Amino acid sequence: MTTSTSTTDTKISAPPVRGTDYAWYAAGLLVLLIVPFFIYPLFAAKVLCYCLFACAFNLLLGTSGLLSFGHAAFFGSAAYICGHALKEWGLPFELAAILGTLTAASLGLVVGVVSIRRQGLYFAMVTLALAQMIYFMAFQMPFTHAEDGLTAVPRGKILGLFDLNNLYVLYYTAAAVFVIGYALIVRITNSTFGQVLKAIRENQPRMISLGYSVNNYKLVVFILSAALSGLAGATKTMVVQLASTVDVHWATSGDVTLMALLGGVGTLFGPVVGGVIVESLQFYLADSGLPIQAVIGAIFVVCILLFRHGIIGEYQRLRGKH
Amino acid sequence: MAELSLSISDLHAFYGDSHVLHGVTLDVPAGEVVTIVGRNGAGKTTTLRSIMGMIEKRTGSITISGQNVIASPPEKIARLGVAYVPEERGIYATLDVTENLMLPRKVNDSGMTLEKIYELFPNLHARRNSQGTRLSGGEQQMLAIGRVLRTGASLFLLDEPTEGLAPVIVQQIGKAIELMKAQGHTILLVEQNFRFAAKITDRHYVMERGRVIDMIPRADVEKRAGQIQQYLGI
Amino acid sequence: MSTQVLFGQLLVGLINGSFYALLALGFAIIFGLLGIINIAQGTFYMIGAFGGWMLLNYFGLGYWWGLLLAPLIAGIVGMALEKTLISRMYKLDHIYGLLLTYGLMMFIMGTFIYFFQTAPRPYPVPPELQGGYNLGFMFLPKYRAWVVLVSLTFCLGTWFVIEKTSVGRNLRAATENPMLTRAFGINVPALLTFGFGIGVALAGLGGVLAGPIYSVSPIMGGDLVIVVFAIVVVGGMQSILGAVITGLSLGVLEGLTKVFYAQGANMVIFVIMFIVLMVKPAGLFGQEK
Structure with missing residues (x-):
């Protein structure tokens, strides 16, 4: 005769990470290798960029419990910088992507310093508002070309050898970036650093009293998350040859949140699943005449009401019960 | 309004996953102080x-004058006419x-008027326009008790009303509780100050680790003084 | 520069500030009472504006009816959503409340875009409020003066209800300690529904008022809500008066920035937020917890 639901599933929580599942990783790599023979490589490459973005976003939320609603700022600013470096400076993709990533990381440092002391909802609001500032800047800066964006960005060659305009070269480059990014995220999550972050999320006062500089830990993971989001954004610019205000708009922050939520916040693989679903939906709905935004919104609502742990999260919970 | 009686049996309560009450059973007859x-x-x-x-997660039965309220919201x-004075005072x-003072919803017109309450606690009248938490600890306790006198409730749940108060103020609080008793109201009191409680109490329940382990009627208090001291760990 | 331009922009700022104040006030009430960040606050502004437009175009009910009914419609939609969906979030991590209102915003906005497209639809200024006054140093359109007047009246009225009446007393008590307030016989869940309704009705009122000035479009509240966020952060999250004062003054500041440094006008509120966060993280009128 209880009057409430169980209070145990009220926290966004990460199930224990199973870092040793090498069989799964091998299978995943295999899938990555054969995908372009079944799916249009350009689309697959784009999806991988968003998957990496979702994983980077989830690195912050899953380990520290901090929901940033302004991650588009990092994704988008790196997209612009990378696009500018490719188009105006003629830099190769490797360098342009590094430049973009560094831009996102420095922006992460600035945003992180002001927002990290705020908790929970305040943090979400502050990151969103700061990201909106970046959005307006994207309209003002001369090199972003306001509404038009950076169009027809040349892809160039990877390692100075392979032409990225070849769709298979393009795909495997994006896949390589994704694998590097994903491996980093797995490494960070399972490191002592990642464990300290989880302990902070579980019981911040205790970690403070144990002498951990809690805010520094959060700041570092925030910057890492921003940098990896930047890497995703930079790669996306190269893939689709476009950087525009959409990349820095808050709807992009919302999309990436949905990807993580749908797949399973705090799971390593969940955001990948979420990314694939959301991007595919947007792709297939684009021609259907259905209102994409409304459908995405409805999925958001249903997901929060019915399966908050996301697809992978619910799967892990079910498996954990047996 | 008829005085309310309270009867609890096999009450279990939980905070999240931790099981706090393990089958509490006790009776508070109408008009008694327990x-x-x-x-x-x-x-x-x-x-x-x-x-x-x-407490949202609770099982067992709690009946107030025959009505089971285990699933009812606060x-x-x-x-129904139940008034609560929390331990932390809740000002x-x-x-x-x-x-x-005006916040608790009136259940009937049998309660005291605002003027009567200010008469009982003149300190409160002097500070009637102050922010609630600016009051001293004693004044806050007067406010917490005065607050429930206005509603016309007839079952009072008082949680450590004398805790941490100066003797003068304990006397004032005691007066208010005696007034409730004199009006024939039912009172369930939680009190560490045994000497204070013993004067007005009809029966004592002893709790330990989420269970009621003993009941001592008023008549036995002197006889079993040693045992009571042991229970309380004095 | 001419004083005409200066006062003109001041007026624009004051008008924007009036909308900011209405939305921020509603937002602060909802946040304080329910602990929910209502990202959909701008959506209710849009619903209010569309409500007025639909009443006029489908039912032939003019501006005055719209002014009365549209906020009511927004409030009722809000209460229905609180009762059925948002109330399920109270026991969960606060983040879910934010995400839910975000999803609702996407859904509602997307549906409106589907049926009405994004092109703005004009809404005429009611005949009673056409024309204006020549103040010598500037021309003051009647309708704009009216907007400022109505917003201020409702902001102050709401403040008065919350600070000085028994409903307000119950609302404050429920904000501070909901469980204990229930133990005093006050139906807090119903109060939360009511509070959410009031909060979004204020946004709806803003929407009807905005119709004749900005026209009506499904996307009209989308970006506005983020400005409102910044305002509420600057004012102090739960401060009712802070939301109103900050809303008005930042609106005016934004207007002034348009005169002196037009490129920065969109950003000035966010820059202020940035500075306030560095200097006084709890906000100008907030208390550090």
Whole structure:
């Protein structure tokens, strides 16, 4: 005769990470290798960029419990910088992507310093508002070309050898970036650093009293998350040859949140699943005449009401019960 | 309004995953003063909060004058004529003294008027426009008790009303509780100050680790003084 | 520069500030009472504006009816959503409340875009409020003066209800300690529904008022809500008066920035937020917890 639901599933929580599942990783790599023979490589490459973005976003939320609603700022600013470096400076993709990533990381440092002391909802609001500032800047800066964006960005060659305009070269480059990014995220999550972050999320006062500089830990993971989001954004610019205000708009922050939520916040693989679903939906709905935004919104609502742990999260919970 | 009686049987309560009450059973007949004694953490406050419906996860039965309220929300229970004075006093910082007094919803017209309450606690009248939490500890306790006198409730749940107060103020609080008793109201009191409680109590329940382990009627108090001291760990 | 331009922009700022104040006030009430960040606050502004437009175009009910009914419609839609969906979030991590209102915003906005497209639809200024006054140093359109007047009246009225009446007393008590307030016989869940309704009705009122000035479009509240966020952060999250004062003054500041440094006008509120966060993280009128 209880009057409430169980209070145990009220926290966004990460199930224990199973870092040793090498069989799964091998299978995943295999899938990555054969995908372009079944799916249009350009689309697959784009999806991988968003998957990496979702994983980077989830690195912050899953380990520290901090929901940033302004991650588009990092994704988008790196997209612009990378696009500018490719188009105006003629830099190769490797360098342009590094430049973009560094831009996102420095922006992460600035945003992180002001927002990290705020908790929970305040943090979400502050990151969103700061990201909106970046959005307006994207309209003002001369090199972003306001509404038009950076169009027809040349892809160039990877390692100075392979032409990225070849769709298979393009795909495997994006896949390589994704694998590097994903491996980093797995490494960070399972490191002592990642464990300290989880302990902070579980019981911040205790970690403070144990002498951990809690805010520094959060700041570092925030910057890492921003940098990896930047890497995703930079790669996306190269893939689709476009950087525009959409990349820095808050709807992009919302999309990436949905990807993580749908797949399973705090799971390593969940955001990948979420990314694939959301991007595919947007792709297939684009021609259907259905209102994409409304459908995405409805999925958001249903997901929060019915399966908050996301697809992978619910799967892990079910498996954990047996 | 008829005085309310309270009967609890096999009450279990939980905070999240931790099981705090393990089958509490006790009776508070109409018009009596019943005191729960026991060490810190025995589950006294949780028992009162469960009666009030403030612990969401609870099982067993709690009947107030025959009506089972185990699944009722706090506002429904309050409207039956149950009034609660929490241990932490629960004075609102965003309400001034008068607003604090006027907040609880009246259940009938048998309660005291605002003027009567100010007569009983002149200190409160002097500070009627102050922010509630600016009051001293003693004044806050007067406010917490004065607040429930206005509603016309007839079952009072008082959680450690004399805790940490100066003797002069304990006397004033005692006067108010005696007044409630004189009016024939039912009172369930949680009190560490055994000497204070013994004067007005009809029966004592002893709690330990979330259970009632003993009941001592008024007549036996002197006879079993040694045992009581042992229970309380004095 | 001419004083005409200066006062003209001041007026624009004051008008924007009036909308900011209405939305921020509603937002602060909802946040304080329910602990929910209502990202959909701008959506209710849009619903209010569309409500007025639909009443006029489908039912032939003019501006005055719209002014009365549209906020009511927004409030009722809000209460229905609170009762059925948002109330399920109270026991969960606060983040879910934010995400839910975000999803609702996407859904509602997307549906409106589907049926009405994004092109703005004009809404005429009611005949009673056409024309204006020549103040010598500037021309003051009647309708704009009216907007400022109505917003201020409702902001102050709401403040008065919350600070001085018994409903307000119950709302404050429920904000401070919901469980204990229930134990005093007050139906807090119903109060939360009511509070959410009031909060979004204020946004709806802003929407009807905005119709004749900005026209009506499904996307009209989308970006506005983020400005409102910044305002509420600057004012102090739960401060009712802070939301109103900050809303008005930042609106005016934004207007002034348009005169002196037009490129920065969109950003000035966010820059202020940035500075306030560095200097006084709890906000100008907030208290550090």
